[in-house]
Amino acid sequence: MELSRRRLLGTVGAAGAAGLVVGGAGGALGVAAAQDDGPEALTTLGSTAVAFRPARAKHQAGITTPLQAKGHLVAFDLTPGSGRKEAAALLRRWSRTAEELMAGHAPHADTGVALDAGPSSLTVTFGFGHGFFDRTGLTKRRPTQLDPLPDFSADALDPRRSNGDLWIQIGADDALVAFHALRALQKEAAGTARLRWQMNGFNRTPGATAQPMTARNLMGQVDGTNNPKPSDPDFDERIFVGRDADQQWMRGGSYAVVRRIRMLLDEWEKQPLAKQEKVIGRRKSNGAPLTGGSETTPMRLDANGPDGLPVIPADAHARVAAPESNQGAAMLRRPFSFHDGFRDDGAPDAGLLFVCWQADPLRAFTQIQRKLDRGDALSVFLRHEASGLYAVPPAAEAGDYVGRPLLEG
Amino acid sequence: MELSRRRLLGTVGAAGAAGLVVGGAGGALGVAAAQDDGPEALTTLGSTAVAFRPARAKHQAGITTPLQAKGHLVAFDLTPGSGRKEAAALLRRWSRTAEELMAGHAPHADTGVALDAGPSSLTVTFGFGHGFFDRTGLTKRRPTQLDPLPDFSADALDPRRSNGDLWIQIGADDALVAFHALRALQKEAAGTARLRWQMNGFNRTPGATAQPMTARNLMGQVDGTNNPKPSDPDFDERIFVGRDADQQWMRGGSYAVVRRIRMLLDEWEKQPLAKQEKVIGRRKSNGAPLTGGSETTPMRLDANGPDGLPVIPADAHARVAAPESNQGAAMLRRPFSFHDGFRDDGAPDAGLLFVCWQADPLRAFTQIQRKLDRGDALSVFLRHEASGLYAVPPAAEAGDYVGRPLLEG
Ligand code: HEM
Ligand code: HEM
Numbered sequence: 001m002e003l004s005r006r007r008l009l010g011t012v013g014a015a016g017a018a019g020l021v022v023g024g025a026g027g028a029l030g031v032a033a034a035q036d037d038g039p040e041a042l043t044t045l046g047s048t049a050v051a052f053r054p055a056r057a058k059h060q061a062g063i064t065t066p067l068q069a070k071g072h073l074v075a076f077d078l079t080p081g082s083g084r085k086e087a088a089a090l091l092r093r094w095s096r097t098a099e100e101l102m103a104g105h106a107p108h109a110d111t112g113v114a115l116d117a118g119p120s121s122l123t124v125t126f127g128f129g130h131g132f133f134d135r136t137g138l139t140k141r142r143p144t145q146l147d148p149l150p151d152f153s154a155d156a157l158d159p160r161r162s163n164g165d166l167w168i169q170i171g172a173d174d175a176l177v178a179f180h181a182l183r184a185l186q187k188e189a190a191g192t193a194r195l196r197w198q199m200n201g202f203n204r205t206p207g208a209t210a211q212p213m214t215a216r217n218l219m220g221q222v223d224g225t226n227n228p229k230p231s232d233p234d235f236d237e238r239i240f241v242g243r244d245a246d247q248q249w250m251r252g253g254s255y256a257v258v259r260r261i262r263m264l265l266d267e268w269e270k271q272p273l274a275k276q277e278k279v280i281g282r283r284k285s286n287g288a289p290l291t292g293g294s295e296t297t298p299m300r301l302d303a304n305g306p307d308g309l310p311v312i313p314a315d316a317h318a319r320v321a322a323p324e325s326n327q328g329a330a331m332l333r334r335p336f337s338f339h340d341g342f343r344d345d346g347a348p349d350a351g352l353l354f355v356c357w358q359a360d361p362l363r364a365f366t367q368i369q370r371k372l373d374r375g376d377a378l379s380v381f382l383r384h385e386a387s388g389l390y391a392v393p394p395a396a397e398a399g400d401y402v403g404r405p406l407l408e409g
Numbered sequence: 410m411e412l413s414r415r416r417l418l419g420t421v422g423a424a425g426a427a428g429l430v431v432g433g434a435g436g437a438l439g440v441a442a443a444q445d446d447g448p449e450a451l452t453t454l455g456s457t458a459v460a461f462r463p464a465r466a467k468h469q470a471g472i473t474t475p476l477q478a479k480g481h482l483v484a485f486d487l488t489p490g491s492g493r494k495e496a497a498a499l500l501r502r503w504s505r506t507a508e509e510l511m512a513g514h515a516p517h518a519d520t521g522v523a524l525d526a527g528p529s530s531l532t533v534t535f536g537f538g539h540g541f542f543d544r545t546g547l548t549k550r551r552p553t554q555l556d557p558l559p560d561f562s563a564d565a566l567d568p569r570r571s572n573g574d575l576w577i578q579i580g581a582d583d584a585l586v587a588f589h590a591l592r593a594l595q596k597e598a599a600g601t602a603r604l605r606w607q608m609n610g611f612n613r614t615p616g617a618t619a620q621p622m623t624a625r626n627l628m629g630q631v632d633g634t635n636n637p638k639p640s641d642p643d644f645d646e647r648i649f650v651g652r653d654a655d656q657q658w659m660r661g662g663s664y665a666v667v668r669r670i671r672m673l674l675d676e677w678e679k680q681p682l683a684k685q686e687k688v689i690g691r692r693k694s695n696g697a698p699l700t701g702g703s704e705t706t707p708m709r710l711d712a713n714g715p716d717g718l719p720v721i722p723a724d725a726h727a728r729v730a731a732p733e734s735n736q737g738a739a740m741l742r743r744p745f746s747f748h749d750g751f752r753d754d755g756a757p758d759a760g761l762l763f764v765c766w767q768a769d770p771l772r773a774f775t776q777i778q779r780k781l782d783r784g785d786a787l788s789v790f791l792r793h794e795a796s797g798l799y800a801v802p803p804a805a806e807a808g809d810y811v812g813r814p815l816l817e818g
Contacts, residue, residue: 043452043616069478069584069614111678112629112693117617174617175478176625179748183674183757198750205478205614207452208526208583216585220521265592269520284521339588340749341607348592 045173045206046118052099058252058394059240060402061102062125063334063357064230067215068171070178071201071336073258073353074186075164075388076193077131084136087166088407090192091126094168094185095401098124101181114180122172122181126402127256127390132165141406143247145255145361146391152373154384161260161386164196169256169355171336173206197386199260201336201353214287214295218337218350219268219381221280222287225295226318228330239332241359249405252394254357257331257365260338260386263351268381279377281316289318317378320371329367331358351382361389454582454615455527461508467661467803468649469811470511471534472743472766473639476624477580479587480610480745482667482762483595484573484797485602486540493545496575497816499601500535503577503594504810507533510590523589529582531590535811536576536665536799544574550815552656554664554769555800561782563793570669570795573605578665578764580745582615606795608669610745610762623696623704627746627759628677628790630689631696634704635727637739648741650768658814661803663766666740666774669747669795672760677790688786690725698727724786730777738776740767760791770798 050061057064078087097107104119106112133142168185172178186195203215217223228235236242241250268276273284281299282289291300291311301319303311312319323330334357339350358364372379396402459470466473487496506516513528515521542551577594581587595604612624626632637644645651650659677685682693690708691698700709700720710728712720721728732739743766748759767773781788805811 042619043454045452045454045614045616046618070611110629111674113625113627115625115629115694116619116622117613118619120614120617174614175611176613176627176746177617179627179746179759183678187678195751195755200748200750202479202584204526204585205454205529205583207454207616208529208586209455210451210525210527213525216522216524218522218585218588220519220524265520269592269596285524337585337588339609341609342604346604350588 042118043207046120048121048173049104049119050102050121050123052095052102052124053395053398059254060123060125060392060395062123062169062171063239063254063332063392065121065123065171066206066212067203067224067334067336068121068123068178069173069203069205070171070175071203071353072168072170072178072182072198073201073336073355074168074170074182074198075129075196076166076168076189077196078135078165078193079191082135082192084138084407086192087132087136088404090166090189091403091407092401093188094124094126095396097184097188098126098181098402101184107184111180111183113183114174114177117174117177120172120174120177122177123170124181124185125169125256125392127167127169127392128403128406129164129167129388129390131163135165136407138406141247141249143245143250143391145250146389147362149257149361149366149387149389150370152369152384154373154379154382155387156383156385157387158385161197161199163388166193167256167258167388167390199338199353199386200340201338203336215335217263217335217352218265218339219263219276220284222282222284222295223335224333225282225287226299226322228332238330238359238364239357249403249409250391250393254359254392255361256388256390256392257354257356257358257361258386258388258390259352259354259384261352261354262349262383262385264381264383265348265350278313279317279381281312281318290316313377315375315377317372317376320376321368326367326371327363329364331356331364331368357392451527452616455529457530457582458513458528459511459530459532461504461511461533462804462807468663469532469534469801469804471532471578471580472648472663472741472801474530474532474580475615475621476612476633476743476745477530477532477587478582478612478614479580479584480612480762481577481579481587481591481607482610482745482764483577483579483591483607484538484605485575485577485598486605487544487574487602488600491544491601493547493816495601496541496545497813499575499598500812500816501810502597503533503535504805506593506597507535507590507811510593516593520589520592522592523583523586526583526586529586531581531586532579533590533594534578534665534801536578536801537812537815538573538576538797538799540572541574545816547815550656550658552654552659552800554659554771555798556771558666558770558775558796558798559779561778561793563782563788563791564796565792565794566796567794570606570608572797575602576665576667576797576799608747608762608795609749610747612745624744626672626744626761627674627748628672628685629693631691631693631704632744633742634691634696635708635731637741647739647768647773648766658812658818659800659802663768663801664770665797665799665801666763666765666767666770667795667797667799668761668763668793670761670763671758671792671794673790673792674757674759687722688726688790690721690727699725722786724784726781726785726787729780729785735776735780736772738773740765740773740777766801 214224287295289299291303336353623633696704698708700712745762
């Protein structure tokens with residue numbers, strides 16, 4: 001009990017965009033590990049640190065980082081009187097704290113909530129909303145990509161839980177590590193920005209499945225299969241802002257679209273399996289396309305069944321959302337599930353904190369959601385309840401803070 | 410991806426009260442484990458199964474089971490027209506499903522949400538509230554231990570989130586496994602019982618710390634140190650109902666007191682460390698008593714400082730709550746933290762889903778809370794917002810369901 005995890009980890013630091021394993025059975029912590037006899041000893045789950053300033057990648061952590069078990073999304077509005085100078089000071093404080101926390105260090109005047117725990121793959125990702133640029137006198141530097149999303153017919157958006165000047169995504173494999181980061185960052189906003197909305201999400205805990213597997217959502221579907229992969233030749237171009245960007249401060253950054261999508265689970269769960277699979281176009285058991293094969297087999301969108309109808313129905317979610325149906329449009333979906341108890345009508349207040357990443361929302365989220373809004377068999381089981389769009393700048397360079405090229409450039 | 414965890418686990422079954430490790434590096438899953446290269450491969454976190462019918466212990470799982478990372482508390486009321494017969498049928502359905510789920514099997518007509526995952530230490534624990542006995546015509550068999558708790562001066566209880574005829578505690582180390590169980594059980598209540606309230610909680614994820622450590626709560630304190638230990642000679646007598654019970658159907662069972670206790674974290678976090686430590690009587694860093702030693706060193710309640718005052722102040726929470734101050738009273742605290750976002754005033758809606766277990770609430774929770782209510786330095790930082798008291802019968806015997814001796818005895 002006397003051994004401080006933090007103290008040990010503090011000497012190691014963090015490196016590697018996708019997560020560096022600190023210690024482990026053969027590493028510096030081998031001695032401590034050998035003394036343990038319970039199943040709860042520190043594993044890579046706790047010891048993995050994600051770099052705040054990745055050595056090679058130019059983008060912030062939390063975009064291509066593997067899904068974490070726990071997530072907090074939080075938006076702030078600058079308080080009246082806070083302008084560009086105050087925002088710059090806040091981003092400087094936030095960046096310093098995020099870097100410390102992600103490396104497993106406790107910040108100044110700490111609450112102690114994350115003591116004992118390793119960094120647990122903590123990531124902190126910062127973004128700017130539309131209003132930020134007005135309030136900081138930076139309207140000229142606002143990218144057109146931040147133009148408000150169009151209205152969709154299925155929208156039932158709550159403005160109090162939408163948008164916001166500043167947005168933070170926190171992810172970690174330990175709930176106390178995540179909460180600790182949320183409080184530390186909230187406290188540093190005091191006087192400069194006021195909390196606008198905050199949402200909690202989760203994913204599978206690493207180690208709960210036999211292999212690193214594609215996630216499942218609360219409808220029970222394998223979700224994330226046909227995401228663009230970092231190894232795809234056009235991955236960077238689709239997800240990250242390129243060198244020809246109008247707003248050079250966003251080069252290497254990305255745009256995040258956030259939607260709180262409630263699932264009508266009572267209705268959904270009444271559908272027979274065959275119907276559920278037609279709604280998506282994939283098998284529920286393993287995510288394979290209805291046209292056969294395994295999870296990673298490409299869908300055969302042109303295959304017809306004995307009845308002459310397409311095997312993957314015309315309104316199947318995966319067909320309507322596919323690049324083939326959207327002039328090649330694609331984005332990186334990196335959601336958390338949410339469950340905020342039950343509503344007064346007894347239905348679960350649960351669904352997907354849908355977070356997707358793209359170089360250009362107009363040619364990705366907006367293009368695809370327009371299609372889904374008209375012809376997606378899944379949409380009758382969904383309610384879009386909140387929405388946000390944020391410009392997520394590249395990672396901070398050495399000695400710098402996130403957003404400096406915008407705020408002081 | 411094709412390998413079904415469930416199918417593998419299905420052949421193994423579950424045993425052992427405190428959790429059986431299914432597979433692992435040297436076990437039946439050694440082959441699968443050897444094929445994994447990512448840090449997320451199935452670990453004991455996922456493979457641990459807790460027995461629904463423990464081989465030796467007579468009490469339900471979820472009482473002495475190590476804390477899980479995720480928890481759901483849920484209460485139901487019997488619907489008008491549902492009596493003893495319907496309640497018995499419900500408990501029979503629930504018991505069968507709980508047993509299947511805890512062993513890692515999917516129930517009939519499954520949502521698929523927990524597919525791929527191991528049992529992940531899932532526990533499902535059933536209890537009866539005061540009203541249950543009226544509605545089932547079993548008033549004569551209601552234990553006096555279920556008499557309503559007295560009012561405490563600090564109570565600000567919301568009746569809609571308190572009490573209930575039936576109570577279930579669900580715990581698991583994976584959030585989807587826990588949610589899956591919650592939905593399955595909720596669905597089986599349809600027609601017989603209506604959801605009354607439901608709360609979500611969490612604890613540290615196993616593997617996030619170097620050793621199995623005492624939990625921390627959202628105030629940052631080490632919480633659980635001076636809990637009675639199963640190895641204590643009087644543990645069973647304090648926590649579980651003995652053979653001399655008036656209501657023999659409760660023999661081997663326990664009483665659960667549930668309190669939603671919100672923490673006034675904004676006020677708490679403003680207190681300097683020295684003040685925070687005096688409020689509890691223990692060090693925040695490692696939980697050691699202010700009178701010295703390590704976490705497990707006994708408090709020296711009679712030690713005075715150079716100023717002649719007690720080192721552990723007269724109103725320190727750990728002193729006021731200690732058996733020494735309560736005629737030996739003690740209970741097993743097994744809480745989850747909660748965080749339901751932020752309130753309209755900007756304060757976190759966060760704290761402790763305090764769950765404690767005892768053979769007799771009057772001589773444990775009530776005795777201690779009466780003391781705390783009057784003289785606890787911690788209480789100014791707390792709000793008791795909801796309350797429940799449940800009779801948790803012993804585990805089901807072979808071929809039986811939980812509560813049969815009450816319902817059909
Ligand atoms: C709660 C809401 C949603 C659920 C439950 C859901 C579920 C799924 C599932 C199960 C798949 C198939 C597996 C996969 O490739 O990941 C999928 C694919 C996809 N979804 Fe969704 N989805 C939701 C909302 C959205 C939204 C709002 C968008 C974008 C506007 C979207 C875009 C996509 C895309 C682009 C694919 C991949 C299609 C392909 O290339 O095959 N989804 N979704
Ligand atoms: C949010 C509310 C609470 C917090 C944050 C809290 C925190 C703590 C802490 C940090 C300790 C010292 C470490 C330990 O032995 O676990 C402790 C001890 C204890 N608490 Fe609480 N507590 C809370 C509510 C309660 C309530 C409502 C009761 C019972 C009515 C209670 C009963 C006890 C007992 C019996 C001990 C052990 C005292 C001893 O034997 O040393 N606590 N609590």
